[in-house]
Amino acid sequence: MKALKIHERTRLRHIKASVNMNKSWVFQELTKSLSHWDQLLVHSLAQQVNDATKRGDIDEIIENYLPGETAAIDAINTFWERNILASGGLSKYQKSIAQDSAVSQSNKAAADGMRIPAAGPADNSSSGRQQPEKVLGMFKQGGRLRPSSQAVSSGSSQAQKNLTAANLEKKVLNCLGCGKIYDCRAVTTDITRFLERDGVCTFCGDKVPLTQQERQEQLQQVSSTNASCEDGQDVKDGHENDQASGRSKAAVAAEAAHAFKDRLIEYDRESAKRTTVIDDQSDYFEIDSNAWLTDEERKLLRQRRRMEEEAEAAKKKRMTVTIDLMGRKVIVPESSVPAASFTLSSDKIASSAQPSASSSSTHDDSARTSVASYLLPPKASLEEMARAVSSLRDMKITINPNINGPAPTLVPRGGAKRAITGGNSISSIPAAAAKHDLGVASTKARRQATRVQGDLFEQFDEFGLEVLQDEAAAWSMAHPFDLCPPELKPAENERALSLAKRLQAKHLVVEHSSQDHENNLPPGMTLLRGFLSIQRQAELVNMIRELGLGPGGFYTPSYKEGGQLRLKMMCLGLHWEPRSHSYEHVRSAYDGAVPPSIPPILLDLAQEVLLACEAKSGFKQPGPYRPDACLANFYEKTGRLGYHQDKDESAESLHKGLPVVSISIGDSADFLFGMTPQETVAQCVALHSGDVVIFGGPSRMIYHSVPHIYPGTAPSELHSITGIRPGRLNLTMRQV
Numbered sequence: 001m002k003a004l005k006i007h008e009r010t011r012l013r014h015i016k017a018s019v020n021m022n023k024s025w026v027f028q029e030l031t032k033s034l035s036h037w038d039q040l041l042v043h044s045l046a047q048q049v050n051d052a053t054k055r056g057d058i059d060e061i062i063e064n065y066l067p068g069e070t071a072a073i074d075a076i077n078t079f080w081e082r083n084i085l086a087s088g089g090l091s092k093y094q095k096s097i098a099q100d101s102a103v104s105q106s107n108k109a110a111a112d113g114m115r116i117p118a119a120g121p122a123d124n125s126s127s128g129r130q131q132p133e134k135v136l137g138m139f140k141q142g143g144r145l146r147p148s149s150q151a152v153s154s155g156s157s158q159a160q161k162n163l164t165a166a167n168l169e170k171k172v173l174n175c176l177g178c179g180k181i182y183d184c185r186a187v188t189t190d191i192t193r194f195l196e197r198d199g200v201c202t203f204c205g206d207k208v209p210l211t212q213q214e215r216q217e218q219l220q221q222v223s224s225t226n227a228s229c230e231d232g233q234d235v236k237d238g239h240e241n242d243q244a245s246g247r248s249k250a251a252v253a254a255e256a257a258h259a260f261k262d263r264l265i266e267y268d269r270e271s272a273k274r275t276t277v278i279d280d281q282s283d284y285f286e287i288d289s290n291a292w293l294t295d296e297e298r299k300l301l302r303q304r305r306r307m308e309e310e311a312e313a314a315k316k317k318r319m320t321v322t323i324d325l326m327g328r329k330v331i332v333p334e335s336s337v338p339a340a341s342f343t344l345s346s347d348k349i350a351s352s353a354q355p356s357a358s359s360s361s362t363h364d365d366s367a368r369t370s371v372a373s374y375l376l377p378p379k380a381s382l383e384e385m386a387r388a389v390s391s392l393r394d395m396k397i398t399i400n401p402n403i404n405g406p407a408p409t410l411v412p413r414g415g416a417k418r419a420i421t422g423g424n425s426i427s428s429i430p431a432a433a434a435k436h437d438l439g440v441a442s443t444k445a446r447r448q449a450t451r452v453q454g455d456l457f458e459q460f461d462e463f464g465l466e467v468l469q470d471e472a473a474a475w476s477m478a479h480p481f482d483l484c485p486p487e488l489k490p491a492e493n494e495r496a497l498s499l500a501k502r503l504q505a506k507h508l509v510v511e512h513s514s515q516d517h518e519n520n521l522p523p524g525m526t527l528l529r530g531f532l533s534i535q536r537q538a539e540l541v542n543m544i545r546e547l548g549l550g551p552g553g554f555y556t557p558s559y560k561e562g563g564q565l566r567l568k569m570m571c572l573g574l575h576w577e578p579r580s581h582s583y584e585h586v587r588s589a590y591d592g593a594v595p596p597s598i599p600p601i602l603l604d605l606a607q608e609v610l611l612a613c614e615a616k617s618g619f620k621q622p623g624p625y626r627p628d629a630c631l632a633n634f635y636e637k638t639g640r641l642g643y644h645q646d647k648d649e650s651a652e653s654l655h656k657g658l659p660v661v662s663i664s665i666g667d668s669a670d671f672l673f674g675m676t677p678q679e680t681v682a683q684c685v686a687l688h689s690g691d692v693v694i695f696g697g698p699s700r701m702i703y704h705s706v707p708h709i710y711p712g713t714a715p716s717e718l719h720s721i722t723g724i725r726p727g728r729l730n731l732t733m734r735q736v
């Protein structure tokens, strides 16, 4: 046993030594025969040859790398044969022994150009069909495939029967005609059909080489065809010359193949510059007639095309409206107004711009022109602005989704507010009022950014209306209402005239207010005629004027419904908000101003009035009475106030019947009052400058209104002293 083992080891050593020798030999031979190759490539080739464990590997190397390299092929074949001889029983080579001689002969013959296929049936004679007994190395299952394609097409049913996926050497094949890949690892109907047809492509009908030899033959055929096509007749002649000069067909073909390869490499290098990527996904192409599409793809493409068409149609219908809040403009570019899709909302703008425009003009050019040129007046009132805003109610706002970052939001110009408030820094505006500031706005902007499309009015309501109000507030702060404008102060010589006018007017008032009920007032209501002297009235006027010009001064309040009160108002102590019918610490819906405090002079006056009230009527008003809100209303000659109850004070205050003390200064006015909501049955008293009305206790909830002002009835002295503008000033104190 031991001796045997030593012998075995020695044998192996010998084998190894001769294999190693063989290895260096083949390397030297290859270096010589492939002297035109890079040394590194030769080395790598020799390594592959040495690593080959079966004849098939050698054949593949020859086929892939060495077409026409006869000397190199000879060296490799010799190397293989020597190794087999040397290895004897070595398992690495054993399996291939039976195949070797046949294949090496075959390769040798190929290298010699003896088996280069020529197109045409005549070539059948040179195919393996004539040596059916030969078992070729590439047919591992011992199959009897004929390596020639022509032999296949001649149709031997026996051969076809033998051709199965299992006995193919290469299981994945590729048609060089159309590129179709045949993966024979899975036996599908198509693969079966392909194999039944002996490798004829089921798509384009080209012959797909199934064997090593067929592949080699096809390769050489392609190379020679390419060479002749590329170089034309000259090359053909040269080719013939080559043949005439003794060069083999294979050598010529190989040369052509090399040239072709070089061109391909060159093309590949340059391709980046030449290649333009066309995304044909986005191109229009025939969906129905395109045979390459699956049903699923066709369905998807149809769907996509439909969406694109819809988007295109929607784009045509879309109208762009520019809302310039600062310039108070609503502009609809004519180019973006499609006549056919002119919408109701744009019609609204048109009619709001031109009240005479009838809806029938919706589709005509004049309507479009009016839309296109709709402008709010530069000093539009809030009412006009609100009308313009509500005309946009049905329109949609689209925020460009391509905007990088938060979408634009409707933010008023903070600078304007600061500039207008002058000495009052922005920090003096309470937090609730500063809600237009960037911090809040950016949160809103973020919210907007996530909502690309929404209801314009919803957004406009939230931002735009506030902006408009803010603008209006800013405007009125920049132009505060002056109770006593200097330019209206009369010259000395006009005083006499104005006194005469006043007397005349007062006479008219008394006449007009024939149903004067001043002596027939309900319990709890008292009229103190001429309670305030001109001097005291003037003091109050001057004081109110000063407050009215400052922060929280006179403004024009609005109702929730959008209409405005027909007076200027300033709240002292607490702000009364007509929109919510409530009292607030700041004028939040307008400019966020904090109302000025009630001057002590007024608080004292209230107490004085209550005493006088009791003294006159014998009715002691409920108390203790500490007014914390005072509304200063100024009615110009057309000013008025509707029939209402003062009921926004606290339940406790109302329940106690804590009185309202009302002071009239300036022009006379009618004051209607009643215990029921019917104004038609209300009583009327004329209130003149200096009069004070008190309604508390059982009269606390009277309905009342100021339907009419008598212009020019204010005391001329008052006018002379204060320069008060024409109109009526009323101060009502309440305890909230």
Ligand SMILES: O=C(O)CCC(=O)C(=O)O
Residues within 6 Å of the ligand: 631, 633, 641, 646, 662, 671, 704, 705, 706, 730, 732
């Ligand atoms: O102006 C007036 O005389 C009445 C005012 C009034 O009723 C009010 O401010 O609530």
Ligand SMILES: [Fe+2]
Residues within 6 Å of the ligand: 644, 645, 646, 704
């Ligand atoms: Fe009132």
